[in-house]
Amino acid sequence: MKKYYTVVKNELQRQLAFRLNLLSYRVGNLLEIVVQIIVWTVIFQKVDVVQGYARNEMISYVVFGWLFVFLTENYGLENIVEHNIFEGKVSEFLVKPISYLKYIFSFSLGRMSVALVSSIGMMLLVILFFRDQLIFNLDPVRALLLLGMVGAGLVLKIYFAVMIGMIAFWTQRIVGIDYSLGVFIKFFSGVYFPLVFLPPLALAICKALPFMYVFYVPTQLYLGKLSVGQGAWALVFELAWIVVMYFLTKLMWTRGLRKYEGVGI
Amino acid sequence: MKKYWVIISNEIQRQLVHRFFIISFTGGNFLELLAQLVLWSAIFQSTDIVKGYTSAEMMSYLVFGWIFRFLTTSYGYENLIYKDIQSGKLSNFIVKPISYLRYITADSIGRVVIACSVIVLQAVVWIIFLHDKLTVSLSVGTVLLLVAFLVLSYFIKFFLSVLIGVVGMWTTEVSGVSYLSNVIVKLLSGAYFPMDLLPAGFVAVSFWFPFVYIFFVPMQLLIGKIDLWQGVQGLGVMLLWLVILYLLIKVVWKVGLKKYESVGI
Numbered sequence: 161m162k163k164y165y166t167v168v169k170n171e172l173q174r175q176l177a178f179r180l181n182l183l184s185y186r187v188g189n190l191l192e193i194v195v196q197i198i199v200w201t202v203i204f205q206k207v208d209v210v211q212g213y214a215r216n217e218m219i220s221y222v223v224f225g226w227l228f229v230f231l232t233e234n235y236g237l238e239n240i241v242e243h244n245i246f247e248g249k250v251s252e253f254l255v256k257p258i259s260y261l262k263y264i265f266s267f268s269l270g271r272m273s274v275a276l277v278s279s280i281g282m283m284l285l286v287i288l289f290f291r292d293q294l295i296f297n298l299d300p301v302r303a304l305l306l307l308g309m310v311g312a313g314l315v316l317k318i319y320f321a322v323m324i325g326m327i328a329f330w331t332q333r334i335v336g337i338d339y340s341l342g343v344f345i346k347f348f349s350g351v352y353f354p355l356v357f358l359p360p361l362a363l364a365i366c367k368a369l370p371f372m373y374v375f376y377v378p379t380q381l382y383l384g385k386l387s388v389g390q391g392a393w394a395l396v397f398e399l400a401w402i403v404v405m406y407f408l409t410k411l412m413w414t415r416g417l418r419k420y421e422g423v424g425i
Numbered sequence: 426m427k428k429y430w431v432i433i434s435n436e437i438q439r440q441l442v443h444r445f446f447i448i449s450f451t452g453g454n455f456l457e458l459l460a461q462l463v464l465w466s467a468i469f470q471s472t473d474i475v476k477g478y479t480s481a482e483m484m485s486y487l488v489f490g491w492i493f494r495f496l497t498t499s500y501g502y503e504n505l506i507y508k509d510i511q512s513g514k515l516s517n518f519i520v521k522p523i524s525y526l527r528y529i530t531a532d533s534i535g536r537v538v539i540a541c542s543v544i545v546l547q548a549v550v551w552i553i554f555l556h557d558k559l560t561v562s563l564s565v566g567t568v569l570l571l572v573a574f575l576v577l578s579y580f581i582k583f584f585l586s587v588l589i590g591v592v593g594m595w596t597t598e599v600s601g602v603s604y605l606s607n608v609i610v611k612l613l614s615g616a617y618f619p620m621d622l623l624p625a626g627f628v629a630v631s632f633w634f635p636f637v638y639i640f641f642v643p644m645q646l647l648i649g650k651i652d653l654w655q656g657v658q659g660l661g662v663m664l665l666w667l668v669i670l671y672l673l674i675k676v677v678w679k680v681g682l683k684k685y686e687s688v689g690i
Contacts, residue, residue, distance in 0.1 A: 180601065180602075181600060181601035181602070182601060183601070184601030184602050184604065184605040185601045185604055185605070187605055188601075188604050188605040188607075188608040188609075191605075191608050191609065191612060192608055195612060195617065198623060198624075199617075199618055199622055199623075202475070202476060202622050202623070203468055203472075203475055206472050206474075206475060207468075207471040207472045208471075209471060210467055210468050210470075210471050211467045211470065211471070335449070336448070336449030336450040336451075336453070337449045339449075339450055339453045340449055340450060340451070340452035340453035340454075340456075341452075341453075342453065343452070343453035343454075343456045343457055344452065344453070344456055347456045347459070347460055352460035352461075352463075352464060353460065353463060353464040353467065357463050357464065357466075357467040358463060
């Protein structure tokens with residue numbers, strides 16, 4: 161009988177470790193968000209507007225921006241792809257009638273849903289707590305557009321992660337690369353600051369890249385700095401980028417497979 | 426003693442071979458600093474002073490802070506330790522006449538030597554580009570003190586890393602705790618922004634912990650917000666913390682080792 165107790169205890173410990181791990185992430189996220197809000201509040205004690213952003217707009221940029229991040233986050237999918245490659249798991253997909261890309265998409269969606277509940281729950285609490293400093297303006301059309309952007313953003317981010325992960329076809333490990341590319345993507349999607357802060361040339365570069373659709377464009381639409389018409393066009397561009405990313409991914413996959421020798425089976 | 430020198434030189438050789446690993450972090454590091462500079466430039470266009478910091482002081486805090494931070498980083502050492510524990514590699518050290526703790530200390534120093542050269546190179550570039558926007562208050566005494574801070578800062582961060590990695594003896598998941606502790610340390614050390622931006626109470630609390638000394642205090646010394654004598658006092662407190670952390674590691678290590686042996690491989 162005692163052995164079953166050990167099994168139960170082990171699994172309980174495993175679940176507890178998993179839950180504690182998740183809680184640690186949430187507390188860490190919460191700290192980062194609250195600190196950003198506090199810093200901006202301090203800055204806005206002295207100034208009224210920073211580059212066209214009033215206090216509530218800036219805080220909304222932070223809070224709703226994080227909300228968008230959580231709605232589209234895939235939690236290190238590039239590392240899963242990296243592991244699939246250097247551990248040889250992709251070999252399975254060369255013989256099975258299932259596309260690796262479709263597999264990764266479904267896998268990712270399943271994986272994200274667990275974290276989604278806790279992260280959205282936490283964001284709702286943050287929004288509730290800071291509601292006096294936030295801007296709430298949502299009409300049905302905007303809401304629909306935003307929903308579309310969130311969905312498209314989710315898909316785009318999966319493509320980014322897969323492409324970064326596939327670098328492993330050439331380098332086996334992507335340790336520093338995924339960090340640097342991650343920062344690059346965050347930079348050009350407006351996570352660190354509203355992209356208008358950049359000089360015109362840099363801003364033009366941002367507009368030529370797909371990354372801003374994942375964070376900057378939805379937050380701008382929400383804040384009303386983009387009109388509904390502009391928002392609709394942005395969504396069209398975003399969808400076009402998804403098509404482009406699809407073909408780029410397929411291309412990288414075929415090239416990568418040629419390099420792939422089934423090492424590590 | 427000679428055996429530790431062998432470890433250091435081995436690690437340096439390994440790093441040279443894997444210099445791509447170090448270089449791949451460069452892009453991300455560079456962009457992170459750039460993002461902070463863009464953000465604060467935008468803020469200082471609307472005001473001259475933020476909580477006692479002029480633009481030049483803030484820029485210096487960010488640029489030199491970045492240099493300082495990356496000269497003392499241990500590049501996620503807690504993960505290595507955690508992996509050694511989880512994979513059972515630790516068992517090797519229990520039977521060999523070489524202390525695991527001394528081994529990892531020597532190993533991490535090897536890593537740092539290579540990482541440092543890359544950082545110093547970037548630092549020179551940054552300083553050349555921005556020299557007219559920065560302000561420092563340097564004297565022979567300050568420079569010596571800063572070097573001391575650098576060395577102690579490295580060891581405190583390293584010890585913290587070890588403490589977190591050792592958590593791997595108790596739990597199967599360490600990534601969440603590692604992330605949370607990173608956020609807390611960065612917050613309490615002033616890595617995101619100068620601590621005195623936050624309400625006074627918060628600053629007071631942060632001085633109970635060792636983290637202020639690994640970043641905030643040396644930076645204050647560099648930009649001239651505290652004088653040499655205060656800097657020396659800070660160094661003294663830091664030494665005290667180093668001793669405390671060392672003893673803590675010894676204790677936790679002993680307790681953890683008992684647990685480790687009971688789990689087996």
